[in-house]
Amino acid sequence: MTKARKSLLAVLKEAVQPLSVADLVANPQIACNQATVYRSLRYLEQQGYVDSFVLHCTDHGTERYYCAVTEKSAHSHWFHCTVCHRFTDVGSCLLAEDLRRWESQYGFSITDHTFFLTGVCQTCKELTTSTG
Numbered sequence: 001m002t003k004a005r006k007s008l009l010a011v012l013k014e015a016v017q018p019l020s021v022a023d024l025v026a027n028p029q030i031a032c033n034q035a036t037v038y039r040s041l042r043y044l045e046q047q048g049y050v051d052s053f054v055l056h057c058t059d060h061g062t063e064r065y066y067c068a069v070t071e072k073s074a075h076s077h078w079f080h081c082t083v084c085h086r087f088t089d090v091g092s093c094l095l096a097e098d099l100r101r102w103e104s105q106y107g108f109s110i111t112d113h114t115f116f117l118t119g120v121c122q123t124c125k126e127l128t129t130s131t132g
Contacts, residue, residue, distance in 0.1 A: 004032040005040045009049055009068060017087035018053070018065035018078060041066055053114045055080060079117040083124035090117065 001009075011029050012019060019027075021041070025034050032040070044050045045066075052066045057080070065087075067076065079088040099110050120128070 002040070004030075004036050005044060007031065008037065008040050009044060012050055012066055012068040013070065015067065017089070018067040020063045020065055022063075024066070051076075053078075053116060055116065055118075057085070058082070060085065077115045077117070079119070079121070081121035081124055082118055083120050083128075086121065088121065 007030055008024060011024065011027055021034065021037055024030050024037050024041075030037065041050065041052070045052055049069060050066050051069055052064050054062060054064050056062050059082075076092060077090045079090050080086075081088075093115075095113065095115065099113065102108055103110055
């Protein structure tokens with residue numbers, strides 16, 4: 001694995017929330033240009049080292065976010081606060097039963113899925129209600 005790929009993977013493994021390409025390029029541990037970051041992320045995702053999802057945000061536009069696939073959780077779901085823009089890991093996937101039911105009901109062969117929640121986190125909600 002190249003040095004750029006190793007450094008990207010190390011940063012993503014340490015991250016507590018999904019990171020955008022802009023976040024990665026701005027990280028001082030990443031010593032490569034944006035094009036190399038994109039190519040490296042594509043490789044890492046194809047090899048199963050990272051996962052990504054696209055989030056449509058009214059403030060930040062549409063961005064793809066990346067997170068490392070770890071031994072403890074090959075697949076996570078996220079909550080994105082539309083006020084502070086922080087992500088909260090809401091845990092591993094609990095949709096296995098629903099996925100099997102949908103496969104049976106509709107004749108699908110589901111190979112992957114993306115699930116994230118958006119709204120207002122508790123901290124922002126409390127700030128809004130205390131100032132309003």
